[in-house]
Amino acid sequence: MPIQQKNTTPQTQTAPEPPSPLEKVKGQPQLLRGMKDILPADQPYWDAIRTVVEDNAHSAGFSRIETPILEAANLFTRTVGQETDIVEKEMYVFVDKSGDKIALRPENTAPVARAFLEHGLISWPQPVRLYYLGPFFRHDRPQAGRYRQFWQFGFEVLGDAHPVVDAQLVYLAVSIYKALTVPVTAHINSLGDSVCRPNYMKILTEYFRTRRNSLCEDCKRRLQKNPLRILDCKEPDCHTVSQDVPQIVDHLCEQCRDHFVRVLEYLGELEVPYTLNPRIVRGLDYYTRTVWQIMDEGVEDHYGQTDLGGGGRYDDLLQQLGNRPVPAVGFAGGVERLMMRMRERQYVPAPIRHPDIFLGQLGEAARKKSLKLYDTLRTLGIRAAESFSKDSLKGQLETANRLGVKYALIIGQKELMDDTILIRDMESGIQEVVDFKKVVPEIQKRLAKTNGAVPPEKRVAV
Ligand code: HAM
Numbered sequence: 001m002p003i004q005q006k007n008t009t010p011q012t013q014t015a016p017e018p019p020s021p022l023e024k025v026k027g028q029p030q031l032l033r034g035m036k037d038i039l040p041a042d043q044p045y046w047d048a049i050r051t052v053v054e055d056n057a058h059s060a061g062f063s064r065i066e067t068p069i070l071e072a073a074n075l076f077t078r079t080v081g082q083e084t085d086i087v088e089k090e091m092y093v094f095v096d097k098s099g100d101k102i103a104l105r106p107e108n109t110a111p112v113a114r115a116f117l118e119h120g121l122i123s124w125p126q127p128v129r130l131y132y133l134g135p136f137f138r139h140d141r142p143q144a145g146r147y148r149q150f151w152q153f154g155f156e157v158l159g160d161a162h163p164v165v166d167a168q169l170v171y172l173a174v175s176i177y178k179a180l181t182v183p184v185t186a187h188i189n190s191l192g193d194s195v196c197r198p199n200y201m202k203i204l205t206e207y208f209r210t211r212r213n214s215l216c217e218d219c220k221r222r223l224q225k226n227p228l229r230i231l232d233c234k235e236p237d238c239h240t241v242s243q244d245v246p247q248i249v250d251h252l253c254e255q256c257r258d259h260f261v262r263v264l265e266y267l268g269e270l271e272v273p274y275t276l277n278p279r280i281v282r283g284l285d286y287y288t289r290t291v292w293q294i295m296d297e298g299v300e301d302h303y304g305q306t307d308l309g310g311g312g313r314y315d316d317l318l319q320q321l322g323n324r325p326v327p328a329v330g331f332a333g334g335v336e337r338l339m340m341r342m343r344e345r346q347y348v349p350a351p352i353r354h355p356d357i358f359l360g361q362l363g364e365a366a367r368k369k370s371l372k373l374y375d376t377l378r379t380l381g382i383r384a385a386e387s388f389s390k391d392s393l394k395g396q397l398e399t400a401n402r403l404g405v406k407y408a409l410i411i412g413q414k415e416l417m418d419d420t421i422l423i424r425d426m427e428s429g430i431q432e433v434v435d436f437k438k439v440v441p442e443i444q445k446r447l448a449k450t451n452g453a454v455p456p457e458k459r460v461a462v
Contacts, residue, residue, distance in 0.1 A: 032148070033142055033148070034139070034140070034142035034146075034147050034148030034149070035147065035148055035149050036147050036149065036150075036336065042339065043352075044349030044350065044351075044352060045339045045342055045343070045347070045349055046335070046339070047349065047350070048180060048342070048347070048349045048350065049153070049180065049335055049338060049339065049342075050133060052176055052179045052180055053131070053133060053153040053176060056172060056175060056176055056179070057131040057155065060129070060168075060172055061129050062129040062130060062131040062155060063129065063130055063131070064130070064131055064132065065112060065115060065130040065131070065132055066132055066134060067105070067108060067111035067112060067114075067115050067132070068105075068111075069104060069105055069134075069135065069137075070102050070103070070104065070105070071102070071103055071105050071110075071111055071114070072100065072101065072102065072103070073091070073093045073101040073102060073103035074101070075103070075110050075111065075114055075321075076091060076103055076105075076106060076107070076110055078110075078320060078321070079109070079110040079113070079284075079285070079286050079317055079320065079321065080106065080107065080110060080284045080285060080286065081226070081284065081285025081286070083222060083225050083226045083229055083285070084229065084283055084284055084285055085229075085232075085234075085283055086106050086107065086138060086283055086284060087106070089139070090106060090138035090139045090140050091103050091104075091106050091137075091138070091139070092104040092106075092137050092138075092139055104136075104137035105136055105137065106136055106137060106138050107136055107152070107284065107332070108132055108134070108136065108152065108154055108156075108332065109154075109156060109284075109286065109314060109317070109330055109332075110286070110317070110321075112130055112132070112154075112156045112158075112330075113156075113158070113314075113317050113318050113321055113328070114321060116128065116130075116158050116318070116326070117318060117321060117322035117324065121158070122159070122324060122326060126158070126159030126160060127157045127158060127159040127160035127165065128157070128158045128159055129155070129156075129157050129158075130155070130156050130157075130158070131153070131154065131155045131156075132152075132153070132154050133151065133152070133153045133154075133335075134151065134152065135149050135150070135151050136149070136150055136151070136152055137149050138150075144340070145306075145334075145336065145337045145340055147336060150334055150335070150336050151334070151335035151336065152332040152333060152334055152335065153176075153332065153333050153335060154330060154331060154332030154333070155169060155172060155173075155311075155330055155331050155332075156328060156329075156330035157169065157328060157329050157330065158318070158326055158328040159326050159327065159328070160327060160328075160329070161315065161327035163259045163260075163262040163263045163266065163290070164262070164266050165329055166259075166263045166266075166289075166290040166312075166313060166329050167263050167266030167267045167269075167270060167272070168266075168270075169311060169329055169330070169331050170186045170188070170263075170267060170272055170274065170292055170311075170331075171267070171270045171272050172331070173186070173294050173309055173311065173331050173333065174186060174272050174273065174294065176333065177294065177308065177309075177333075177338070180338065180342055180347060181342065181345055181347050182296060182308070182338065182341045182342060182345060182347075183273075183296075183297045184273070184294045184295060184296055184297055184308060185273045185274060185275055185294075185295055185297050186267070186272060186273065186274040186275075186292045186293070186294055186295075187274070187275055187276075187277035187280050187292060187293045187294075187295055188263070188264070188267075188274050188275070188276060188277065188280065188290065188291070188292040189248070189249065189276065189277055189278055189279075189280040189281070189290075189291050189292070190248065190249055190252055190256055190257075190259070190260040190289050190290055190291070191228075191248060191281065191282075191287050191288060191289060191291055191312070192248055192251070192252050192253065192256045192288070192289065193253070193255070193256055193288045193289060193315065193316075194288070194316065195253045195255070195256070196251060196252050196253035196256055197248075197288075199251060200246075200248050200251040201226075201227060201228065203246050203251060204227040204228065204230075204245065204246065205223060205227045207245055207246060208223050208227055208230055208241070209223065211241045214237050214238075214240070214241045215230065215233075215237070215238055215241060216233065216235040216237065216238055218233065218235075219233050219235070219238050226285070228281050229281075229283075230242060231245065231279060231281040232281055232282070232283050242279070245278075247278040248278065249276070249278060256289055259289050259290070260289065260290065263290050264276075273297075274292075277293075280292065280293050282310060282312055286314040286316070286317040286320075287312040287313060287314055288312075288313050288314060288315045288316055289312070289313040289315065290312055290313045290329070291310075291311070291312035291313070292310065292311060292312060292331075293307040293309070293310040294307065294308045294309040294310065294333065295307060295308065296308060296341055307337075308333055308334060308337050308338055308341065309331060309332060309333030309334060309338075310331070310332065311329070311330050311331025311332060312329065312330075312331075313327070313328070313329040314328050314329070314330070315327040315328065351453070353383070354383070354403055354404050354405065354453040355383040355384060355385035355403055355405055356382050356383045356384065356405065356406065356407075356447050357377070357382065357383070357384050357385070357405050357406065357407045357408065357409055357443060357447070358384070358385045358386065358396070358397075358399070358400035358403065358405045358407070358408040358409070358426075359373060359374055359377075359384055359385070359386040359388075359408070359409050359410075360386075360387075360393055360396040360397060360400065360408050360409070360410040360411070360424075361388070361393075361396075361410070361411045361412075362391075362393050362410075362411070362412040362413060363412075363413055363416070365416055366411040366412065366413070366415070366416050367388055369411055369416065369436075370386070370388070370409075370411050371388060373409070373411075373421075373439070374386055374388075376440060377440070377443075380440065380444070382443065382444070382447065385399070385400070385403050385405060387399050393410070393412070394462060396408075397424075397462035398462055400426060400462075401426060401459045401460075401461075401462060403453075404426075404453035404454045404455070404456070404459065405426055405453070405454070406425070406426060406427065406446075406447070406450045406453070406454055407423055407424065407425060407426060407443065407446065407447075408422075408423075408424040408426060409421050409422070409423060409424075409439060409443065410422040410424055410431075415433070415436075418433075419435070419436045419437075420433045420434060420435055420436055421433075421434055421436050421439045422434075423439070423442065423443070423446075426454055426459060426460070427454045427458050427459065427460065428460065429460040429462075
């Protein structure tokens with residue numbers, strides 16, 4: 001039976017004041033513009049996003065794929081499109097030591113398509129459902145929610161032309177945001193295909209030609225090469241000019257119209273909140289038929305960086321890359337933008353699992369004994385925290401308090417001689433002496449009765 005004892009923590013010296021963490025030293029390296037550190041305070045949100053994405057992906061039959069960060073630059077030039085902002089202005093490109101032109105991937109649909117063809121996934125039972133979560137790079141003008149390195153979670157379904165798949169992907173995307181307490185609407189449009197789009201392009205060219213003087217220099221050039229790109233130009237004048245543009249949905253061929261109507265019907269069945277938005281053309285050239293963007297319900301404008309995610313069908317992309325017709329559709333969401341919305345909506349992430357106990361020690365021999373106990377506890381699945389490099393017991397116990405552990409196990413000089421250990425209840429401050437040989441079963445018994453960390457208001461000062 002452990003002996004009750006008053007709070008008699010062994011005495012130690014106080015630690016010196018640390019320098020202010022925000023003090024900047026001249027010449028100190030700094031974060032590159034447009035980059036973002038993902039700090040410990042961000043991690044619970046990341047964990048929540050990762051968990052929801054993985055759960056949804058696995059339950060919908062998606063397997064994970066990760067492609068390299070570096071790809072041949074022409075993979076994106078050929079697919080995302082030479083005339084797009086992403087390729088023309090934002091892609092990080094360099095020539096490597098072998099003289100090859102390399103890009104830091106700005107997106108993942110083209111790399112996934114490349115991998116699908118390269119590894120013979122075309123011979124798997126179709127469709128092949130793949131998902132990913134990773135960093136991407138665009139040398140964009142940085143601002144809130146727009147970074148030069150950002151993370152995306154994404155889903156690609158390759159080898160299925162049925163409109164129900166488009167609807168299921170929109171549904172999957174909306175479900176993820178809903179699970180993370182961000183209510184969204186899918187803004188949806190159809191871009192037609194190689195049969196009907198050329199005709200629409202002519203109509204669009206005619207429309208913009210009569211308004212050419214109001215367009216920015218880039219868009220004057222786009223007018224020759226790909227007038228659709230004018231619709232997602234970020235210049236305010238071009239934005240105004242494209243307000244009254246003829247709508248593509250009025251110019252779809254019969255097959256594309258039928259596909260689109262069926263997607264909308266399925267969305268209706270699935271009760272997905274959506275709105276038809278003829279201005280959604282997406283900033284990438286590979287899309288055919290259905291395209292959509294996920295917008296926060298609280299944010300009106302889809303223009304700029306307010307979209308949380310986007311996707312669409314790309315039935316011609318694999319043909320372009322590998323000369324094999326493979327219809328496909330996908331979606332990707334931005335992690336940082338989602339995290340911003342979760343914070344704004346006061347999303348409460350699940351608490352991080354704290355360590356169960358803390359090991360405190362005084363003196364070198366006690367440190368060694370404590371180190372051995374640390375190994376035993378961790379092998380048994382008990383989460384033990386420690387500050388083995390510290391000598392001051394007061395400092396160690398302050399760390400224990402900060403971590404919110406329920407118990408600290410302390411070995412001082414006396415305990416070392418008696419082959420005992422102190423179990424300190426961090427909530428009450430009461431310490432008990434226990435035979436060292438019995439400490440493991442004793443602590444297991446106690447931990448079985450506690451429910452998690454000690455809340456800050458209940459931690460007693462050390
Ligand atoms: P995207 O619309 O270019 O599509 O990007 C998807 C999402 O990534 C955006 O909605 C946004 O949340 C996030 N994002 C993009 N750029 C940035 C940035 N500079 N900073 C922060 N977040 C950003 C694609 O990338 C397509 N590959 C999606 C897709 C998959 N289509 C078919 N399958």
